[in-house]
Amino acid sequence: MLNMRRERIKRVLPLLAMTVPFFLLVVTFSYVPLWGWYIAFVKYFPGESVINSEFVGFKYFAQIFSAGSQFENAMRNTLVFSAVGLILSPLPLLFAILVNEVRWKRFKQFVQIVTSFPNFISWIIVYSICFTFLSVDEGVINRLLVNLHILDKPFDFLATSWLTWFLQSLISIWKSLGWSAIIYLAAIASIDPEQYQAAEVDGAGRLQQIRHILIPGVMPTFAVLFLLNIGNMLSNGFDQYYVFNNPLVHPKIDVLDTYMYRLGLVQLNFPLSTAIGVFKSAVSVILVFTANMIYKKVNGKGII
Amino acid sequence: MxxxxxxxxxxxxxxxxxxxxxxxxxxxxxxxxxxxxxxxxxxxxxxxxxxxxxxxxxxxxxxxxDNLAHATFISIARTVIGTLLTVVCTAMFAYGLTKPILPMRKFMYRTVVISMYISAGLIPAYLLITELQLKNTFLVYIIPMIIVPFYLILIKTYMEDLPAEMEESAFVEGAGYFTVFRKIAFPLSMPILATVAIFQGVNQWNSWVDNLYYATDSNLMTLQLMLLNLIQTQSxxxxxxxxxxxxxxxxxxxxxxxxxxxxxxxxxxxxxxxxxxxxxxxxxxxxxxx
Structure with a gap:
């Protein structure tokens, strides 16, 4: 009996060696930092001990909203970019449907490959490219518009604040359209072809097939992605809004993620930056569950 | 018409x-x-x-x-070392998790998957990196990214579908789990491991936010951040x-x-x-x- 147990332990030991260290690594980097949320509740200065810092309750949470125009700007821009993202979220689906309609196989593949590429470059490269295309002195776009007499003189697109929301949304679509469409193409490909054949026998045209077979077929995928987007309403990401930031467009491009960075790592106000992070997480959880509840009411079945 | x-x-x-x-x-x-x-x-x-x-x-x-060659070297180093470690370690973790005799394997797997949806945020992560003495070291580009939950899901799913006969005959001949992993499970999983390697390679090459947050030492400057600085300062x-x-x-x-x-x-x-x-x-x- 004892022998068998020892035998078993001996067998399991290498498996434990293969898994436990990596498990602990994940716990260290994903779960351990959660205790850092405590910083949002204490008067902490970098370099001091967190435990000995004075506990101030929800003081910093109250401060978020009284921080004035900085926070209001960041919050407004965050909501604008997220709302635009949600409104435009059917675009990749539409693009996937158009690609799927192409019968010329090579061309279909070519479009998929080429349009997915911008997804795999960093925002710094995107910025560099936009800079060269939109710059005042030598920008291709400016030269084109001036030569076509649409503009009298070159226009500084990247430093024009009223254009920022539109321009950044456009750039973001340029980068992600093709890649986001691939998941829908995968969903479309998994629809049973017999359904189309049956519809054709019944005399349904292409458009009717799209409406009654394809769209219902990809709806679950769309719903899941939409729900995730709603959960991420307050996190538009950092990269894009950091690289395109400049003093002229700052009031229109600063989002919560860049604001948190500035507050935390530049101004070293750790508690306030953390409080915003905690606030974001709380809102995100509430949003996901609310959206799921609404979805459940409408469709009878939730996603989570 | x-x-x-x-x-x-x-x-x-x-x-x-x-x-x-x-x-x-x-x-x-x-x-x-x-x-x-x-x-x-x-x-x-x-x-x-x-x-x-x-x-x-x-x-x-x-x-x-100045320093462009060095930044290129840093970018290449993090891409090569980071990708290799991610692939080997995630594959090993995934392989271990496919074995039913491993205690608490469901718990470990679920904990890792759930971690994809949890983010403590910027400052807590920064403090952890500081506490672990990773700030301003090359390892800050490598260690936090060794296990990527999404890849773990992909690899584990793939390994579960591998035919069991080859492994069993190897066990009968007295091979241990490490040998079987190295000689059978790893090579057989090449298609998915190649995918993961490419994902992670691109990821590593494109990363610069960790450079901005945690590595202010100019010796650790990556090519990406260097390009951004050059454009922004027009220098x-x-x-x-x-x-x-x-x-x-x-x-x-x-x-x-x-x-x-x-x-x-x-x-x-x-x-x-x-x-x-x-x-x-x-x-x-x-x-x-x-």
Whole structure:
């Protein structure tokens, strides 16, 4: 009996060696930092001990909203970019449907490959490219518009604040359209072809097939992605809004993620930056569950 | 117009539209490449589809930029070392998790999967990195990314579908788990491991936010962040351009910026034609399993 147990332990030991260290690594980097949320509740200065810092309750949470125009700007821009993202979220689906309609196989593949590429470059490269295309002195776009007499003189697109929301949304679509469409193409490909054949026998045209077979077929995928987007309403990401930031467009491009960075790592106000992070997480959880509840009411079945 | 005729018109319009979208995706990259090999003076008066006045002067000048070689070295090092470690460690973790005799394997797996949806945020992560003494070390580019939950899901799912007979006969011959992993499970999982390696390679090469947050030491500067600094301060050139005056071909700040951009994007551009099918496969798998 004892022998068998020892035998078993001996067998399991290498498996434990293969898994436990990596498990602990994940716990260290994903779960351990959660205790850092405590910083949002204490008067902490970098370099001091967190435990000995004075506990101030929800003081910093109250401060978020009284921080004035900085926070209001960041919050407004965050909501604008997220709302635009949600409104435009059917675009990749539409693009996937158009690609799927192409019968010329090579061309279909070519479009998929080429349009997915911008997804795999960093925002710094995107910025560099936009800079060269939109710059005042030598920008291709400016030269084109001036030569076509649409503009009298070159226009500084990247430093024009009223254009920022539109321009950044456009750039973001340029980068992600093709890649986001691939998941829908995968969903479309998994629809049973017999359904189309049956519809054709019944005399349904292409458009009717799209409406009654394809769209219902990809709806679950769309719903899941939409729900995730709603959960991420307050996190538009950092990269894009950091690289395109400049003093002229700052009031229109600063989002919560860049604001948190500035507050935390530049101004070293750790508690306030953390409080915003905690606030974001709380809102995100509430949003996901609310959206799921609404979805459940409408469709009878939730996603989570 | 009857229906099939209308559909033909739609098909043609569709192809034209998709061609234009494809062009808009590709042309910017083509443009910076032809610009970087053109004579900057001629290029600045406008180029479209072909380079003007071919020259390698831009590239020769870029080589003279301080620290560029070092930043390239850092970027390559993090890409190679980071990718290798991620693939080997995630594969080993995944392999262990496929074995039913491992205690608490469901718990471990679930904890890792749930971690994808949890983020403590910027400052807590920063404090952890500081506490672990990873700040301003090369390891900050490697260690936090060793296990990527999404890859773990992909690899574990793949390994579960591998035929069990080969492993069993190896066990009968007295091989241990490590040997079986190294000689059987790892090689048999090559298709998914290649996908993961490419995902992570691109990821590592493109990473710069960790550089901005955790590594302020100029010795750890990556190519990406260096490019951003050069564009934002427009300091590409003052010194390098001066040293370049003796040449007949004059480089401009813009031509140098584009040349560096090409250098940063070229590795991805070169491997992309080979890896795009892996990506598509990978996401399909993710879509089915997710």
């Amino acid at each position: 009857n229906y099939s005729k209308r559909y033909k018109v739609f098909e043609l319009a569709n192809v034209v539209l998709l061609f234009l979208i494809g062009f808009a995706s590709l042309y910017p990259f083509y443009y910076i490449i032809i610009y970087s090999i053109s004579d900057p003076m001629q290029a600045s008066s406008g180029i479209g589809l072909w380079p003007k006045g071919f020259t390698s002067q831009n590239y020769q000048t870029v080589l003279k930029i 590409v050139s003052a010194s390098v351009i001066d040293s370049n005056l003796v040449n007949t071909i004059k480089v401009t700040p813009l031509s140098l910026q584009m040349t560096i951009t090409v250098v940063v994007v070229l590795p991805i551009l070169l491997v992309y034609p080979y890896f795009q099918r892996f990506f598509i496969k990978g996401i399909m798998l993710g879509a089915v399993k997710g």
